[in-house]
Each structure stands twice: as C-alpha cells, then as structure tokens.
Amino acid sequence: MSKTPELERGLVVASHGRHVVVETPEGRQLICHPRGKKSQAVVGDRVLWLASTDEGSIEKVEPRRNLFYRQDEIRTKSFAANLDQVLILIAAEPEFSESQLARALIAAEAERIRPLIVLNKSDLPELFARAWARLEPYRRMGYTVLPLSLKAQGAGSDDTLAALQQELDGRATLVLGPSGAGKSTLINRLVPGAQAPTGEISTALNSGKHTTTSTRWYWVDAAHRTALLDSPGFQEFGLQHIGAAQLAGLMPDLREHAGECRFYNCSHLHEPGCGVIAAVDEKAGGTGISPSRYRIYSELHAELSQAPRY
Known part of the structure; x- marks a missing residue:
C-alpha cells in the first residue's frame, strides 16, 4: 500500500497570477499552484501544501485573522492576510489625498487592523508643515502619526527612522500608499538586499510612477519576528464591500x-x-x-x- 503524501505548512510570501510563492518553516521558497481554477491564497496566508517534483499545490488555506482588501464595481483586490498593522505612507510631496487616506483607514478599521500613518519628506520644511497640519484631525482621533525623512541624511533622519522601527518591531506590517510616497525606498532601507524598484516622481502629474505590481513579504530580521509587505500603488481605493x-x-x-x-x-x-x-x-x-x-x-x-x- 502506497503511503499518503504528507501535507506541509508554509507561508505565502508572493503572488504572481495563478501561482504563489510559499516559504517553508526552514526558509526554503517554492512555487505552488492552487487546486481548482482560482487561487484563494493571498500573501500572508498560512497554507497546507503538497509537494510535486520541484513545485507544490495548495491544498488548504488556514483560517485568517483578517484580510485587507479593496473592492470597486469591477473587482476585489486583496492586498494581504494576517496583518498586525497597516502603515499608510504618504508624503509632503506629491500632495496626498485625504479621501484616499480616509478610505485606507476605514478598510483597516473594518478588519480591526491597527493603522499607522507616516508622513515622509520632513526634509521639505514648508511642504511638510502644511501636510502635517492637515493630519491634525487624525492625531486628535488617536491615530499614531509619525514624521519621516527617507531622503535626508544625518541624525534627524536617523531619529525618524528609528522611531518608525520601534512601531514595526515584532509585527507584520503592510506598507500602503500612493505611488511616489516612498514605499519601495522604505523597504530598501529596512530590508537589505530587497532591492524593491523605486521610481522618480512625475512632476507634470504630481504623482508617482507605479513600481510595484503585487504584494511581497519581506523579513526584516533573521529571527523572522518582523515583516514588511510591499504593496502595489493605487489610484483608487474602492470600499464597496462596506455598507x-x-x-x-x-x-x-x-x-x-x-x-x-x-x-x-x-x-x-x-x-x-x-x-x-x-x-x-x-x-x-x-x-x-x-x-x-x-x-x-x-x-x-x-x-x-x-x-x-x-
């Protein structure tokens, strides 16, 4: 009698079309395919998978703590599952949309995920002061709002990054925000070797160029306690899953x-x-x-x- 193959546990760390990349507890990564026509697994899911030659198949997605997603009239876009917090990264330049910020916060509240607002480009004093003042209502509501300077060098810049790292420590954090705010730059600063692509701001459109096309999970530390998830830039954030x-x-x-x-x-x-x-x-x-x-x-x-x- 042939032995029934054993299911193995893993973490989905990337998604590409109909297949996902699963990381084993030992740190090995392999491509897995879903059972059926549509993949139900998203980045951050804990899954049970079955080995097949050098790849595998997803047999079961384990119950999620949460799922952060947006929904418009056409489709649902899932960012990630099992998050500890969502870092909404905005910048003094390009000018951020308060409506988009509010939508992301509402989506996080709906899933009971802690939101963290970070305002980048404190090295642009006048623009930063104006943007910081716009965030006063959010500080008053009790949201954690942090300043950041990813471009500037020196003690002040290092201090803002250190304060942010304290908020990230021991958590799985989705980095969300409009293109051009510095998401990929932040990933590159905190995860050596990630080499997430970065893009220059389009001055004519006052918005960034899209550089990330799907969510990706990165471990920040060797002990795998802290994770950052880079996410695609977006122009719209639909909330049609909310009444x-x-x-x-x-x-x-x-x-x-x-x-x-x-x-x-x-x-x-x-x-x-x-x-x-x-x-x-x-x-x-x-x-x-x-x-x-x-x-x-x-x-x-x-x-x-x-x-x-x-």
Whole structure:
C-alpha cells in the first residue's frame, strides 16, 4: 500500500497570477499552484501544501485573522492576510489625498487592523508643515502619526527612522500608499538586499510612477519576528464591500458623536438632533469633526448607498 503524501505548512510570501510563492518553516521558497481554477491564497496566508517534483499545490488555506482588501464595481483586490498593522505612507510631496487616506483607514478599521500613518519628506520644511497640519484631525482621533525623512541624511533622519522601527518591531506590517510616497525606498532601507524598484516622481502629474505590481513579504530580521509587505500603488481605493450604514462606525471622529443623535438610524446627513452634524467644527484647529472629514463621510455615504450589495 502506497503511503499518503504528507501535507506541509508554509507561508505565502508572493503572488504572481495563478501561482504563489510559499516559504517553508526552514526558509526554503517554492512555487505552488492552487487546486481548482482560482487561487484563494493571498500573501500572508498560512497554507497546507503538497509537494510535486520541484513545485507544490495548495491544498488548504488556514483560517485568517483578517484580510485587507479593496473592492470597486469591477473587482476585489486583496492586498494581504494576517496583518498586525497597516502603515499608510504618504508624503509632503506629491500632495496626498485625504479621501484616499480616509478610505485606507476605514478598510483597516473594518478588519480591526491597527493603522499607522507616516508622513515622509520632513526634509521639505514648508511642504511638510502644511501636510502635517492637515493630519491634525487624525492625531486628535488617536491615530499614531509619525514624521519621516527617507531622503535626508544625518541624525534627524536617523531619529525618524528609528522611531518608525520601534512601531514595526515584532509585527507584520503592510506598507500602503500612493505611488511616489516612498514605499519601495522604505523597504530598501529596512530590508537589505530587497532591492524593491523605486521610481522618480512625475512632476507634470504630481504623482508617482507605479513600481510595484503585487504584494511581497519581506523579513526584516533573521529571527523572522518582523515583516514588511510591499504593496502595489493605487489610484483608487474602492470600499464597496462596506455598507453605507456601517460607515460612521468606522470613522472614529464620527463614531464618538453618533450616540448623541436623536434617531437610532440617523444617517448623519440631514436629520434634526444629529450629534454628528452638531459636532462639525468650522473653526481652523477646532476640537470637533473637521469639515473635510465630514465632507469625505458625505461623499462616501452617497457612493456606498448607490453601490450594489454583494
């Protein structure tokens, strides 16, 4: 009687089309193919695989703690699974989109993944000061917001990187953000030998050139305690997997005041006695909900109200 082949455990560290790269506990990497027509495994998944010559097949994806993804009308894009945190890297230049930042934060909140906001290019004082001021509402909400300078050399730059490394230590962190913010540069600084491709900013478009096409897992340390995941740049971040009624509960500044509404099913758009509307603070540097945040909520609510439910 032939012996039944044993399933082996592994970690998905890269994905390319219909196949993935699986890393064994000993550190060996090999290509594995999914059973069936569509791969269900994403980077960060723990899987059981079966050896076949020099490759393997994915037999089972083990239960996930979380899955960070975006969804628009056309498709769902999964970034990674089993994350400890999402690092949203933005920059003083090119100017970041607050709407895109808010969308990424909402997606992280929906999966109960800790978000970390990092503002790069503190070596550009005027632009950085303006961008840092725009992030005041997020610091007030309790999000960790860190300055960073990947380009400058010297003690100040080293200090900002050291502060970030403390937040990364012992965690699996997806590095997310618009092209041109410095994602690949950060990976290259923290993971010697990663050689993630980098791109110059397109001044004409005030946005970066796409350099990463799929998520990739990198170990930062030899003990495999700390991991960074490089992710593709994106122009849009769809949230159509989230219902309009869920939205306020995933935005900490609105959530704080939603319990003060007169009606339990308040949309926070037009109802009398709405605690959220009453908390919108038009004053610069005010302590309530910033007008820009409320505008983002209103726009997202309209978008998600029209979205087909899946």
